[in-house]
Amino acid sequence: MTPPLTPPAIEARGLTKSYGDVAVLRGIDLSVAPGTVFALLGPNGAGKTTTVRILATLLTAGGGTARIAGKDVTAERSAVRRAISVTGQYAALDEELTGAENLRMMGRLAGLSRAAARTRADELLGRFRLTDAASRRVGTYSGGMRRRLDLAASLVGEPSVIFLDEPTTGLDPRSRQEVWELVAGLADAGVTVFLTTQYLEEADRLAGRIALIDGGLIVAEGTAAELKRRVSGERLDLAFAGRGAYEEADRLLGDLVVRREPDELRLGVATSGRAEHVRELLDAVDPDRRLVERFAVHEASLDDVFMTLTAKEPAHV
Template sequence: MTTTAPQPAVRATGLRKSFGDHVVLDGIDLEVAQGAVFALLGPNGAGKTTTVQILSTLIRPDGGDVLVAGRDLARDPEGIRAAIGVTGQFSAVDDLLTGRENLVLMADLRHLGRAAGRRRADELLARFDLVEAAGKPAATYSGGMRRRLDLAMTLVGDPRVIFLDEPTTGLDPRSRRTTWQVIRGLVADGVTIFLTTQYLEEADELADRVAVLDHGRVVAEGTPDELKRRVPGGHVLLRFADTTALAAAAAVLGDAPRDEDELTLQVAGDGGVRALRDLLGGLDHAGVEVAELSIHTPDLDDVFLALTGQATTVKESVR
């Protein structure tokens, strides 16, 4: 019995867009699995926001085919709009309204009906920990609270695909981490997230797959770990119990850099299973025991620099 692979939540083939003589997207292909987080990275001006605007029906492409939530962009943009949610870089929150009023307004725009819309607003206020602030004007909210309210407004229509265009820009590290928890919760509920971000830690923390966009083309795609292995600089650090074991390992491994004080050898490699098996097998065959082992791979910042020739716009650890 054959099984049919599930249809991707988002698929774009040969996507093109120009503004005048400036080519923004030069025939890109993207595919996002259902219930996954897909991160699109790229330097400023690479076309990330344009991609989101096309996929979410805000602007039309010049060429290419797009399917979102099983709907064809050219034939059924209304169907796509009914199935998605969009949160941009700038909040859609109305500062003059309270948090609850913002949600009720969105429910009215979604034609949920008076009673159903108010129930949905209350559910989302509870889910996003905004019950105590529900009656306060949104103008009094902190940046993190505004972002949570903005995401809650996106969820009023219960979308199955959500586009988040740099959703944590300008947030402090604690608010950014809270937003990450919200995104993980959405994915646990089966929602698909298409994310653009300028924080590489964000992509590393959240994304199942990452695509790097540069000069209108996708220059690399894979899991975060797959992309890191493409960049030179990865190594395995071996630590030994004493200088005798260190010397014996050095004799086996040749010119691997060694640190006599730390009793370590640094062996170039990507830390893959087969390479580790061969490395440890060779030492074991020589009767050398390794006390500790750690794998060091380049981070996404290194990947970004290697692929685009530019440093990332923002690199900030969230602790």
């Protein structure tokens, strides 16, 4: 007998939302497998926050359906809220309390007994490498420690789905690396992580699947490698001697350009990476050898996907 398929941890079909005449979501379809990290990326105003707020029961959709852990976000809102945790961009902690006191308080608010809240707090402090700082006021914590404590607090109620909004904003590289390891560990432990981030490297590093939203629609979805292949396998970066050369090359290359850096006088062009194709591109854009000052070939990045598939700059997603 064939075992039943595991239902998605997060599922949305045809989600719409409008404010007056402005359509913010125009039919969003998503399916996220349990125990995975899923990233939703898009420019400002693309519909990311609205999508997350609907999935987290903080906003009602205009149309369509959404289910979390098999529960309808509208008809079974209380059950959905018991299954999820939402962690915002900024740590929601009481700075006057110690780390341990913050977690015990969250445990009590989640309905745990005093003893159970203490036990859960001790477990999470150990898991997030905060035991040595447990008795210190949170106001004395570094940014990375606060973020780790915030993640720990979001897990007090043992949610099956956690929504993370910009989890490493403002952190130094070492702290960001630590948080990345913790987020990956959540998925390894069976928690489904729905991530929004402004760091494309973060999505590339953590997410098993990535959806790109623009103008209220999902314009692309897949693994990081699949999305990069939609742009090109490689990117030829061209540096120009002056503004005139840059503008002329931009005009000649047209739709082949996947990355523009006008301040640096650089263009990125889709290429197979093969020597003959690189030579063809150089001959096409600079047959007289007077425009291109330097060139280099790189693997395509999620930045290139953004530049190609959205109409907006990818600096804030």
